Amino acid sequence: MFKGQKITPEHNKVYRYETGERHKYLGHFYTLSVMQTTAEPSVRIQGENMIMEVNDPGNRKQKELALDMWYREQAREVFVPILAEAIVKAAKYCLQMPQLRIYRMLDRWGSCSPKSKILILNLELIKVPVPCIEYIALHEMIHFKYPSHDFGFNSALGNLMPDWKQREDFLNTYYPI
Numbered sequence: 001m002f003k004g005q006k007i008t009p010e011h012n013k014v015y016r017y018e019t020g021e022r023h024k025y026l027g028h029f030y031t032l033s034v035m036q037t038t039a040e041p042s043v044r045i046q047g048e049n050m051i052m053e054v055n056d057p058g059n060r061k062q063k064e065l066a067l068d069m070w071y072r073e074q075a076r077e078v079f080v081p082i083l084a085e086a087i088v089k090a091a092k093y094c095l096q097m098p099q100l101r102i103y104r105m106l107d108r109w110g111s112c113s114p115k116s117k118i119l120i121l122n123l124e125l126i127k128v129p130v131p132c133i134e135y136i137a138l139h140e141m142i143h144f145k146y147p148s149h150d151f152g153f154n155s156a157l158g159n160l161m162p163d164w165k166q167r168e169d170f171l172n173t174y175y176p177i
């Protein structure tokens with residue numbers, strides 16, 4: 001990235017879902033390859049490519065939906081083990097697996113409500129590198145113990161993930177929301 005170059009937030013990007021277009025997954029770009037199928041629409045990663053099979057390759061909405069569904073499935077598969085790891089890391093706080101909800105949010109990466117034991121992660125996190133997802137997951141999990149960003153919260157985060165600031169800076173720089 002050049003100095004002063006602005007990165008467009010994902011939700012401001014307009015995708016055409018055509019072969020050759022680049023889409024992100026876990027911090028890497030993959031080149032979309034759209035194919036026709038009579039079966040259920042699907043998406044898969046193959047090498048550097050993201051293979052999408054849909055019934056009508058000319059239908060933009062159908063392709064958008066296929067990719068959105070795939071991202072949601074991947075998000076659950078990727079986020080749950082990361083949350084489990086955060087719980088192990090923070091074992092001394094005896095945290096429990098919260099109810100995970102995955103939403104597309106425009107202004108935050110995650111949030112949690114300690115009372116209802118619900119943790120919300122932004123669907124867009126499926127596009128960022130794993131270390132950044134780990135940071136957000138741990139940050140939100142610590143909120144179950146320390147609801148605000150007070151001294152207790154900061155010292156817990158600093159102890160459990162000494163490089164959290166680099167992860168946060170990377171996220172803010174390369175994945176603005």
Ligand SMILES: [Zn+2]
Nearest residue numbers: 139140143149
């Ligand atoms: Zn927070």
